[in-house]
Amino acid sequence: MKKYSVLAVSVLFLLALGTGALAAQVQEIEEKTFTLAKEGSVSVENVAGDIVIYAWNEDQVKMIATKSARAVTKKRAEELIEAIEIEISANEDKIDINTEFPWWNRLDPTSSLRVDYELWVPFSAKARAESVSGSIEIMERNNDVWAKSVSGTIQIERIKGDAETKTTSGAIKMTKVEGETIIADSTSGKVTLQEITGIIEAHCVSGRIKITDSKGAAKSVRTTSGSIWVELIGIAESPPDMVLTSVSGDVTLLLPSNISAEIDAKTTSGRISLEFKVLVEGEIEKRRLRGTIGQGGIRITLKTTSGDISLEKA
Numbered sequence: 001m002k003k004y005s006v007l008a009v010s011v012l013f014l015l016a017l018g019t020g021a022l023a024a025q026v027q028e029i030e031e032k033t034f035t036l037a038k039e040g041s042v043s044v045e046n047v048a049g050d051i052v053i054y055a056w057n058e059d060q061v062k063m064i065a066t067k068s069a070r071a072v073t074k075k076r077a078e079e080l081i082e083a084i085e086i087e088i089s090a091n092e093d094k095i096d097i098n099t100e101f102p103w104w105n106r107l108d109p110t111s112s113l114r115v116d117y118e119l120w121v122p123f124s125a126k127a128r129a130e131s132v133s134g135s136i137e138i139m140e141r142n143n144d145v146w147a148k149s150v151s152g153t154i155q156i157e158r159i160k161g162d163a164e165t166k167t168t169s170g171a172i173k174m175t176k177v178e179g180e181t182i183i184a185d186s187t188s189g190k191v192t193l194q195e196i197t198g199i200i201e202a203h204c205v206s207g208r209i210k211i212t213d214s215k216g217a218a219k220s221v222r223t224t225s226g227s228i229w230v231e232l233i234g235i236a237e238s239p240p241d242m243v244l245t246s247v248s249g250d251v252t253l254l255l256p257s258n259i260s261a262e263i264d265a266k267t268t269s270g271r272i273s274l275e276f277k278v279l280v281e282g283e284i285e286k287r288r289l290r291g292t293i294g295q296g297g298i299r300i301t302l303k304t305t306s307g308d309i310s311l312e313k314a
Contacts, residue, residue, distance in 0.1 A: 026077040030065040034090045039143065041126035042119065044097045048133040049114035050152070055123045055140035061095055062120040071111040080113055126161075135170070144179070153189070162198075171207075182216075190226070199240060208249065217298075218242050223249060227307070233314045235259065241299040250307040253300070254314040260294030263311065264301045270308040 036042070042061055044051050049068075056062075069080035083102035088095070099115050114134070121127060121141075128146045129136045135152040138145050144161040147154045153170040156163055162179040165172050171189040174182065178197040190207040193200065196214040200221070208226035211218065215234035220243050227249035235256060244251050250270070255261075265272050266288040278291035302309050 024072065024074040024077045025068065025070045026074060026081050027069075028067045028081050030063075030067065030086060032063050032088070034061045034063070034088075034095055035059065035092055036061045036090075036095055036122060036125060037092050038122045038124045039126075040093045040095070040122070041128070042095045042097075042121050043128040044117055044119065044130070046099045046115060046117060046129075046131040046134055047101045047113075049099075049116045049131065050134045051117045051119075051129045051131055051136045053119045053121055053127050053129060053138045053141075056120045057123065058120070059122060061122070061125075063097065064118045066116045066118075068114050068116070069111065070113075071108075076111065080111055084113065084115060086115070199236065218244060218253075222246070225249065228252065230254065231314055232256070235298075239298050241301070243301045244303070245301070246304045246307060248306045249304060250310070251302050251304045252310040252312065253302060254312045257313045258294070260296055261292075261298045261300050262296050263289065263291055263293060264299070265289045265309045265311065266303050267307065267309050268305045270304060270306065272309045273311070275312045 038059060065086055067081050067084050069077040071077040071080060085100040087098045087100060101113050124142045126143045127138050127141055130148045131152055133151045134149060136147045136149055137155045138147060140158045142160045145156060145159055146164045148166045149170055151169045154165045154167050154172045156165060156174045157176060159177045162181045163174060163177050164183040166185045167189060168187045169189060172184045172186050173192045174184060175194045180198055182196055182198045182200045184191045184193060184202045186204045186207060188206045191202050191204050191209045193211040194213060198216045200211060200216060200218050202209050202221045204223040204226060206225045209221055209223050209228050211230045214232055216236045217239035218230045219240045221228055221230055222245050224247045228244050228246050228251045230244060231254040244253060263278060272289050276293045278293055280291040
């Protein structure tokens with residue numbers, strides 16, 4: 001019994017250390033404004049912390065950077081704040097913002113650092129944002145956007161331009177994006193695209209992919225573990241071939257009722273269901289269907305190892 005009592009006291013002591021280890025927190029806000037041409041470009045690189053980019057009609061960029069440090073003592077937290085460097089290279093056409101944390105902070109498990117950015121950028125400027133650990137939001141832009149996070153969600157909304165998003169661990173959501181090329185890549189996290197116009201590429205290793213109320217073409221939609229749902233209410237004039245594949249999950253594709261295409265659908269373990277009339281030549285297989293809808297033309301490939309395949313009318 002005494003051994004258990006000593007163990008319990010030790011555990012409580014360790015818990016107390018853990019909860020009190022980062023008792024001191026210090027914040028510092030840095031605010032700056034830069035002149036930028038309306039069609040210039042802005043780039044932000046962060047180590048830990050969120051990035052939010054808004055749009056406005058000014059010919060300048062406003063930056064608010066909130067530095068936060070937690071440590072055992074207030075003095076230690078203040079030292080960490082002072083060691084954070086925000087390097088800025090700015091001219092009328094391009095602004096680059098880079099965040100540097102002190103290398104020695106990595107050796108201290110009892111402290112934490114982050115910088116949260118808010119930026120107001122001209123509507124027509126290009127935007128690029130990257131964070132190792134943190135979420136990214138880019139809103140209302142009449143130009144191209146690029147966003148990457150190792151650990152964090154990415155949200156892109158109301159963009160007229162090409163958009164590319166990548167995250168290792170986190171969800172991606174894109175809404176009302178109109179461009180030539182739309183790319184969304186997530187290693188672990190769901191991908192959700194709504195009201196997209198353009199040639200879409202969406203890839204995920206672990207997570208579902210859902211594309212709704214969109215126009216253009218789903219050039220490449222692929223997930224290893226998860227379902228795929230793609231709804232195209234309009235097809236581009238000269239669309240590329242479309243390939244939708246899942247290893248473990250259902251694949252559903254909704255197309256306009258007047259579509260003409262060559263279909264190749266295959267499932268190893270599942271069913272194939274169609275709402276379109278398909279002209280099949282040769283032998284009809286149980287879990288594979290190859291045929292022509294309408295006059296033929298664009299090639300559409302639907303494949304899954306474990307799951308059902310559905311081809312429906314949008």
